[in-house]
Amino acid sequence: MEDMSNYPLELTGPDVPMVRFMNVTKSYGALVVLDKLDLDVAPGEMVTIIGPSGSGKTTVLRMLMTLEPINGGVIYVDGQPLTHMPRGGRLVPADARHLRKVRASIGMCFQQFNLFPHMTALQNCMEGPVQVLGLSRAEARARSEELLELVGMIDKKDQHPSRLSGGQQQRVAIARALAMRPKVMLFDEVTSALDPEVIGEVTAVIRKLVAEHNLTMLMVTHQMGFARDISDRICFFFGGRIEEQGPPDVLFGSPRRDRTRQFLSAVKEAI
Amino acid sequence: MSYQDFLQTYAARILNGTAVTAAQFLFASGVAILAALIAGLGKLSANPLIRGPAVVYIEIFRGTSLLVQLYWIFFVLPLFGLTLPKFAAGFLSVGMNVGAYGAELVRGAIQAVPRGQWEAALALNMTPATRMRRVILPQAFLLMLPPWGNLIIELLKGTALVSLISVADLMFQAKQINASTYLSAQSFGTALIVYYILARFVVTPFMRWLERVMAQRLGRT
Amino acid sequence: MSFHWRWDFTFEIMPRLLWATLNTLMAAGLGYAIAMVLGLGLALAQRSRFRLLTLAVRELVEFIRSTPLVLQIFFVFYVGPQFGIRLSPWVSGMAAIGLHYSAYLSEVYRGGLASVPRGQWEACIALNMTARQTYLRVILPQALPPALAGMGNYLVGILKDTPMLSVIGVAELMQTANAIGSESYRYLEPYTLVGVIFLAISLPVAGLVRLFEIRVRRKLGMR
Numbered sequence: 121m122e123d124m125s126n127y128p129l130e131l132t133g134p135d136v137p138m139v140r141f142m143n144v145t146k147s148y149g150a151l152v153v154l155d156k157l158d159l160d161v162a163p164g165e166m167v168t169i170i171g172p173s174g175s176g177k178t179t180v181l182r183m184l185m186t187l188e189p190i191n192g193g194v195i196y197v198d199g200q201p202l203t204h205m206p207r208g209g210r211l212v213p214a215d216a217r218h219l220r221k222v223r224a225s226i227g228m229c230f231q232q233f234n235l236f237p238h239m240t241a242l243q244n245c246m247e248g249p250v251q252v253l254g255l256s257r258a259e260a261r262a263r264s265e266e267l268l269e270l271v272g273m274i275d276k277k278d279q280h281p282s283r284l285s286g287g288q289q290q291r292v293a294i295a296r297a298l299a300m301r302p303k304v305m306l307f308d309e310v311t312s313a314l315d316p317e318v319i320g321e322v323t324a325v326i327r328k329l330v331a332e333h334n335l336t337m338l339m340v341t342h343q344m345g346f347a348r349d350i351s352d353r354i355c356f357f358f359g360g361r362i363e364e365q366g367p368p369d370v371l372f373g374s375p376r377r378d379r380t381r382q383f384l385s386a387v388k389e390a391i
Numbered sequence: 392m393s394y395q396d397f398l399q400t401y402a403a404r405i406l407n408g409t410a411v412t413a414a415q416f417l418f419a420s421g422v423a424i425l426a427a428l429i430a431g432l433g434k435l436s437a438n439p440l441i442r443g444p445a446v447v448y449i450e451i452f453r454g455t456s457l458l459v460q461l462y463w464i465f466f467v468l469p470l471f472g473l474t475l476p477k478f479a480a481g482f483l484s485v486g487m488n489v490g491a492y493g494a495e496l497v498r499g500a501i502q503a504v505p506r507g508q509w510e511a512a513l514a515l516n517m518t519p520a521t522r523m524r525r526v527i528l529p530q531a532f533l534l535m536l537p538p539w540g541n542l543i544i545e546l547l548k549g550t551a552l553v554s555l556i557s558v559a560d561l562m563f564q565a566k567q568i569n570a571s572t573y574l575s576a577q578s579f580g581t582a583l584i585v586y587y588i589l590a591r592f593v594v595t596p597f598m599r600w601l602e603r604v605m606a607q608r609l610g611r612t
Numbered sequence: 613m614s615f616h617w618r619w620d621f622t623f624e625i626m627p628r629l630l631w632a633t634l635n636t637l638m639a640a641g642l643g644y645a646i647a648m649v650l651g652l653g654l655a656l657a658q659r660s661r662f663r664l665l666t667l668a669v670r671e672l673v674e675f676i677r678s679t680p681l682v683l684q685i686f687f688v689f690y691v692g693p694q695f696g697i698r699l700s701p702w703v704s705g706m707a708a709i710g711l712h713y714s715a716y717l718s719e720v721y722r723g724g725l726a727s728v729p730r731g732q733w734e735a736c737i738a739l740n741m742t743a744r745q746t747y748l749r750v751i752l753p754q755a756l757p758p759a760l761a762g763m764g765n766y767l768v769g770i771l772k773d774t775p776m777l778s779v780i781g782v783a784e785l786m787q788t789a790n791a792i793g794s795e796s797y798r799y800l801e802p803y804t805l806v807g808v809i810f811l812a813i814s815l816p817v818a819g820l821v822r823l824f825e826i827r828v829r830r831k832l833g834m835r
Contacts, residue, residue, distance in 0.1 A: 187734050220740055228738040234731035238753045248739040251749060300739060454818075455810040458775040458786060463807060466799040544678055551680035555779065562683055575690035583679045583687060590678030 122192050129206040131199040138163045138198055138304055138336040139184065145192035146179055146360075153179050155360040156193070161304075166330055166337045168347040168368075171357030172383060177340045180357075181306045184338065185228045186219055197222055198303060227302030231309040233289040235281040241268065241292045242277040245299045253300065260299075267295035271325045287318030291325055298329075305329070307339040311346075319343065326350065344387055348372050356380050397577045401568050408564030409585055415482045415550040415560055416589075422486025423493055423546060430490065431497025432523075445494070452491035457549055460484050465556045481553030481560075489546040496542065500535035501527055533605050540598035544590050551586070561585055622801050625792050629805055632788035637813075639705065639784055640771040646710025647770065648763075651717030658722060676715035682776045684708045689780045705777040713770050717763065724759030725751065757829045764821030768814050775806075785809060 127142060137160040146154040153176045161167050169177040182188045184195060186202070194211060195202045204211035205218040214222070235244050245264035249255040255263070268274045271291040281289050290310055297305060307326065311319045323346045329335060330350045341347050347354060348368040355365040356379075364377045375381050392400075426448075433445030452460065461484040465477065475483065504527050512522040554563035565582035569575050657669040676684070688711075689704040699707070728751050736746040775786035789802035 185734075185738055187737060220742070223737075223740050226738075230731055230734065230738075232729075232731050234729075234735035234738075236732065236735070236750055236754075247749065248741070251745050252740050252742075297738065450815070451807075451811065454814045455807045456772040456775045456786075458778075459803065459807050459810060462786075462789075462799075463803045466793070467803050470800055548678070548680040551682050552776070555682075562680065565683070566686065569686075569690060573694065575687070575694045579683060579687040579690065582683055583675075586679040586683065587675055591674065595678075 124194075124204070124211045127194045127201075127204070127211050129209070129211065130201065131196050135162075136199045137161055137196070138165070139338070140196040141180070141193065142196065143193035144183065144190050144195060146176070146183060146188065147191050153360055154183075157360075157362070159355065159362065161336055161338060163303075163336055164334045166339070166350060166352045167355060168339045168341060168351040168353070169355045169357055170341070170344070170347060170383075171363075175357040176360045177357045178308055181228065181308045181338060181340055184304070185226055185306055186223055198225055224300070225303040226306065227297035227300050227304070228306040228308065229290065229293050229297050229310045231312050233281070233286070233293045233313075235289055235293055235296070237281050240278050240280055241273055241284070241295075244281070244292060245296045248296065248300045264295065264299050267298050268292070270298075270328070271295045272321070285318060286314045287321045290314065290322045294322075294325055294329075302335075304336045304338065307337065307341070309340050309342065311341065311343055342387075344372070344384075356383065358383070392572075392574065394577060397572075397574060398581070401564075401578070401581075404564045404568065405561065405581060405585065408559060408561035408582075409589075411559055411563075412547075412550055412561040412589075415478075415485065415553055415558065416547050418482035419485040419489065419546055419550060420543065422483055423489040423542075426487055426490025427493025427497050430494035431501070434494060434498050435501060449491045449494050452488050453495075457484065457488045458552055458555070460488055461552055461556060477553075477556045477558050480556060481550070481558045485546060485549045485553065489542060489549060492542055492545075493539065496535045496538050497531070500531035503534050504530045529609060533602075533609055536598070536602045536605060540595065540602075543594055543598060547590055547594055548586070618798070618801065621796070621798060622805065625802060626805070628788055628792065629785065629802070629809065632783060632785045633809055633813075635782070636771070636774050636784040639702075639709070639774045639777055639782065640767075642706050643709040643713060643774070644767055644770050646706060647713035647717050647766075650710060650714035652721055654714055654718035655721035655725065658718070659725070673715045673718055676712055677719075681709065681712045681773055682779060684712055685776055685780055701777070701780045701782045705780060705782045709770060709773065709777065712773075713766055716766050716769075720759045720762035720766065721755070723762065724755035724757075727758045728754045757825070760821075760825040760828060764818070764825060767821065768818050771814055771817065772810065 131137070131140060139159075139161040141157045141159040144154060144157040145152070157180070159180070169180060171177045179188060183190050184197075184202070190203050194204050200222055201211055201214070202219075202222045203214055205214045206212075235241075236247065239247060242261070242264055245267060246257070246260040249260035249263060250257060253260075265274060265277065268277050271294055273288060273291050273295065276284060276288060276292075281292070284292065294310075310326075311322055314322065323343065326337075326339075326346075327350055330337070339347070339351070351368050353365060354368050354371040356363050356371065356375075356377075358379050364371060364375060364380045371380065372384065375384060430445045430448050433441045434449065436442045436445070461480070464475065464484045464487075465480040468475065468480075508526055508530065509522070512526045517525070550560060551562040554560050554566060557563065561582050565578045568578040572578065654669055654673055658666050658673075660666055685705060685708040688708040689699065689701065692699045692704065732750055732754065733746065736750050741749070774784050777784055778787035778790060781787060785806050789806045792802040793799045
């Protein structure tokens with residue numbers, strides 16, 4: 121058992137990060153996916169994770185969304201422990217109730233969109249606000265329509281997902297996640313399942329979010345140009361660790377590590 | 392009476408009953424497979440004189456209950472001069488009933504063989520009969536084996552009904568033992584366990600084995 | 613006895629048989645209602661985190677599915693009195709047939725639940741839904757349409773298995789036909805009529821089940 125006394129019950133002070141991974145370990149049996157990860161994301165920061173497949177980058181987002189349990193360390197969101205809760209002056213693994221409380225500040229968009237197929241675009245967006253947040257239907261509708269407007273999907277609000285293209289579905293999924301008013305948004309390879317010609321409509325929406333909203337965002341993507349344009353910071357993952365991180369111009373322009381250079385040149389060749 | 396005493400006293404009768412059940416099962420399986428093949432192919436025929444009877448057989452036997460069919464074959468057929476011994480009436484009813492469900496499996500599997508196979512056989516100038524026998528049926532057989540596995544279990548369970556026309560199968564023996572001892576949990580419980588063993592550890596493994604062998608024969612390992 | 617069909621006898625016994633048909637329909641309906649609820653329990657139990665429970669329920673379902681219903685009916689009816697519990701034919705019949713079909717329906721439910729992609733569960737977590745909301749609002753509406761065909765088949769199946777209830781004296785169609793046969797020594801008409809009545813019910817029911825399935829799919833916006 122890990123000694124939990126090294127971890128604070130909550131983060132305080134002037135520079136509390138929106139997200140903090142502290143010593144986080146994740147393994148499947150003998151396979152270590154993430155090895156003692158430390159990562160801070162400041163409020164309003166846009167951080168993009170890049171790296172070869174199997175480097176653990178998607179796992180970072182899935183752990184933050186509590187889709188995967190962690191095997192060691194603590195994740196904090198907005199100063200509060202997410203994976204743990206204080207009990208008797210120390211941290212113990214979080215129960216379902218605590219998870220639900222802290223998870224409310226996180227939203228996520230998936231590679232496969234995961235829209236509910238039996239609901240229209242508007243119903244997909246209203247589902248969370250009505251059922252989970254307890255908003256009135258009128259409030260939820262107003263909020264959802266505003267967001268569908270933002271992602272350019274208001275004309276299609278009464279269509280079921282099966283009638284929408286991949287790009288359109290992903291835009292609805294972004295609106296659905298935003299309707300929960302999260303403080304942190306996670307984008308997990310949101311353009312990977314899309315046809316090349318519709319990738320632009322999804323990246324345009326994310327660009328708009330970055331420009332106009334003060335959201336904290338964590339993104340995993342293979343679109344290097346897009347990542348370079350909009351990120352405040354790039355983290356290059358390799359073998360379950362952060363091999364190198366820094367501002368986009370520095371990491372893409374003059375990477376210091378060999379592995380980063382190799383990865384970036386391999387990606388460039390593929391284009 | 393302890394359960395051990397019970398088994399010692401009635402083991403012979405239970406084993407006899409099991410043997411009769413096994414015989415009913417084997418004969419009924421033969422009838423079912425034959426009826427399924429004939430009716431399944433018949434339903435695909437372009438000739439309404441062949442297709443009609445096949446459809447009527449399938450709908451009647453699928454649309455009514457096995458027990459109704461069993462009583463009809465055993466009690467009503469003799470009125471038309473066709474008297475069957477109860478043993479034969481038993482496995483014929485069960486086989487004809489399951490055969491109607493099997494016919495749909497045969498039909499579905501034949502239709503599921505890819506179009507390219509039909510066209511390739513045609514390109515080789517095979518007669519329809521050769522095409523069916525050499526190309527389509529072997530592949531269809533592999534496709535329908537898994538659902539036949541379930542159907543054969545239904546058939547095994549169906550044989551229990553022949554006890555109701557006094558065929559001395561496992562179910563019948565359990566009823567007799569119960570009637571003379573009032574040890575219902577022991578007699579019916581033992582029969583349940585024997586059926587379970589037959590289904591789970593004899594019939595199902597055999598069907599799995601058959602699936603593997605057939606897949607190997609067709610070069611799909 | 614004779615093989616000549618007697619219409620006067622047919623009309624004489626028809627009211628009794630039609631009355632018994634109501635009992636048959638009631639037995640099928642009651643049994644199916646029990647099976648639907650119990651089956652959901654058996655299906656959900658197999659998704660539980662407690663491995664021992666999952667294994668035990670799995671084995672129970674296999675056991676029920678691989679042993680004859682008629683034997684289960686006898687078992688439920690006769691084992692009670694041995695331990696001082698007397699169940700009426702109706703109660704034990706409904707218990708046996710409901711339990712039998714709950715095993716089949718649990719498999720149908722399981723298949724339906726398994727057909728819902730993992731991403732749907734994850735989307736529910738990302739929207740912070742409770743387990744109850746996840747099942748009721750997202751998972752079950754999607755698990756239902758693929759399960760409907762199987763559920764419909766077993767509705768017809770349970771109807772056709774109700775004649776087995778005659779072995780413990782439930783006054784459904786088969787039992788009534790048996791009674792008529794032993795009173796009048798005429799079997800041709802009662803047994804044939806029972807067959808015709810079953811055809812007349814099960815063929816339209818099978819058709820209605822198809823229609824219903826198509827409508828539900830359409831209503832849930834799935835093609």
